[in-house]
Amino acid sequence: MIRESLIAAALAAAVYFMTGLPETIAQAPQPTVTFNKDVLPVLQKNCQGCHRPGQIAPMSLLTYKDARPWAKAMKNAVVTGTMPPWFADPNYGHFLNERRLKQSEIDTIAKWADGGAPEGDAKDVLPPVQWPDGGWQIKPDYIVEGPTYDVPPKGIVEWTWFVVPGGFTKDTWVTSIEVLPSQLAVTHHVCLSYVQHSPEVQYNVPILPRGVIQRDAEGNEIRAPRGQRGGAVQGGQAAGQRREAQGGAAFPGALGVVFGRSAGTSLIEECYEPGRPPADFRPYNAAKLIPAGTDIAVNVHYTPNGTPVTDHVRIGFTLAKEPPKRRYIAMSSSAPSDPAQFAIPPNNGNWEAPPAVVTFDHDVELVGLMPHMHVRGKAARFDLEYPDGKKETILNVPRYDFNWQLWYDTSIKLPKGTTMKVFAWYDNSLNNKFNPNPNATVYYGDQTWEEMHFPSYGLVLDDPSIDPRRVIRSPLQARPPGN
Numbered sequence: 001m002i003r004e005s006l007i008a009a010a011l012a013a014a015v016y017f018m019t020g021l022p023e024t025i026a027q028a029p030q031p032t033v034t035f036n037k038d039v040l041p042v043l044q045k046n047c048q049g050c051h052r053p054g055q056i057a058p059m060s061l062l063t064y065k066d067a068r069p070w071a072k073a074m075k076n077a078v079v080t081g082t083m084p085p086w087f088a089d090p091n092y093g094h095f096l097n098e099r100r101l102k103q104s105e106i107d108t109i110a111k112w113a114d115g116g117a118p119e120g121d122a123k124d125v126l127p128p129v130q131w132p133d134g135g136w137q138i139k140p141d142y143i144v145e146g147p148t149y150d151v152p153p154k155g156i157v158e159w160t161w162f163v164v165p166g167g168f169t170k171d172t173w174v175t176s177i178e179v180l181p182s183q184l185a186v187t188h189h190v191c192l193s194y195v196q197h198s199p200e201v202q203y204n205v206p207i208l209p210r211g212v213i214q215r216d217a218e219g220n221e222i223r224a225p226r227g228q229r230g231g232a233v234q235g236g237q238a239a240g241q242r243r244e245a246q247g248g249a250a251f252p253g254a255l256g257v258v259f260g261r262s263a264g265t266s267l268i269e270e271c272y273e274p275g276r277p278p279a280d281f282r283p284y285n286a287a288k289l290i291p292a293g294t295d296i297a298v299n300v301h302y303t304p305n306g307t308p309v310t311d312h313v314r315i316g317f318t319l320a321k322e323p324p325k326r327r328y329i330a331m332s333s334s335a336p337s338d339p340a341q342f343a344i345p346p347n348n349g350n351w352e353a354p355p356a357v358v359t360f361d362h363d364v365e366l367v368g369l370m371p372h373m374h375v376r377g378k379a380a381r382f383d384l385e386y387p388d389g390k391k392e393t394i395l396n397v398p399r400y401d402f403n404w405q406l407w408y409d410t411s412i413k414l415p416k417g418t419t420m421k422v423f424a425w426y427d428n429s430l431n432n433k434f435n436p437n438p439n440a441t442v443y444y445g446d447q448t449w450e451e452m453h454f455p456s457y458g459l460v461l462d463d464p465s466i467d468p469r470r471v472i473r474s475p476l477q478a479r480p481p482g483n
């Protein structure tokens, strides 16, 4: 290999001297792909957001020394598409927060790893990126104190919800929202749901939607014995009781506050996730209304990394200085949830749910999409049907991963009368490593061991005075809170 390129170089030089042609025209040898010149720019742009000290990824990719031992793993991760985490099929849609690598970037990492992962010339090294360290990216006008959580050094921390007081004494238009955990190294995600204050709410009490989960030494969930219905640990509720659960009555205290109304609000709105920028409505000339008396339900998911830490979440808002020109609303629309239509058979690896269907009764700009299923979620697709009959797939997620609550930013103007259909598939077989019990028939429900088909989406309305309840038509309409 080295010999060949030496000969090629010698030949090229000879040709150059003989003809006076520039080297490039005279078929120069392929330049070596080096870390400093070729790979570092790719890592700075696509990987270091998560792969640097203090962030969620297990190793840093800031420098040659950091990255060199991972050369083969990096090639493998980018060639197979597992890194960066991004689940949208490239053949559909257009996303403003697209995280997929270009083919040329994949090739660069692959060639570098295959070529012995050379460092290259020190003069090629780009200056390090100045990352926002621990502080706000927006300059908040108003801060809500979120929950505090003691993250253990190891083990699995289950998804946990807390409700915190919002302190919104009057209706408030906000122009951006940033969710800021203090311990980024262990924080997988923190997501918000807005709930109307209710007198029975208990603030800052951890709520475990799945109860206490039994796990073996490796952290795998202990599956329920064959034939047992419903959830693995909590014991499945009989289908008849499930209606009650969705009304909230079956959940005590604060859990009912979050989940009892989940069918009537957007389930998940703004999130912190590694590398995800704050939600900013200013580029759309829009603001979001937080009604007086709103509390915030905060969903936290931590990944212990060996060091015990205490995380404290803060939520920052910038406030509109004047009435907004346009209005942002986060919506969710459920698929039919009754057991006659939504029942995933045992050991079925590819069950298709009835679609979630929404018709828009106003012209809207669709600015964000998020599929939401639980641990059996496998794939999802968002389709549009325009009033003129044209059909279009705007997001296809062939490999859904419950652990990443990814929101796909987009910008699509929809004329009044457009219909959006969201399809979802589930894997209730043994092949799904997150499946607590492939022998259960799984019904719709708020708990993680039940299932959901509850897509969320963001809309911008040209006229902020439009009543959000009149924007969509859907038999299972979900509304922004307080409206």
Ligand code: HEC
Pocket (backbone or CB within 6 Å): 042, 043, 046, 047, 048, 049, 050, 051, 056, 057, 058, 070, 073, 074, 075, 077, 078, 083, 084, 085, 101, 274, 275
């Ligand atoms: C959004 C955050 C994020 C981004 C962006 C990201 N990673 Fe990762 N990466 C992770 C996390 C978290 C893990 C740990 C494994 C997991 O949870 O999936 C990981 C694991 C890895 C691994 C180890 C996989 C293994 O073999 O165990 C490699 C290699 C890797 N990432 C490379 C990359 C490269 C190269 C990029 C950029 C092209 C990148 N990552 C971008 C978060 C990220």
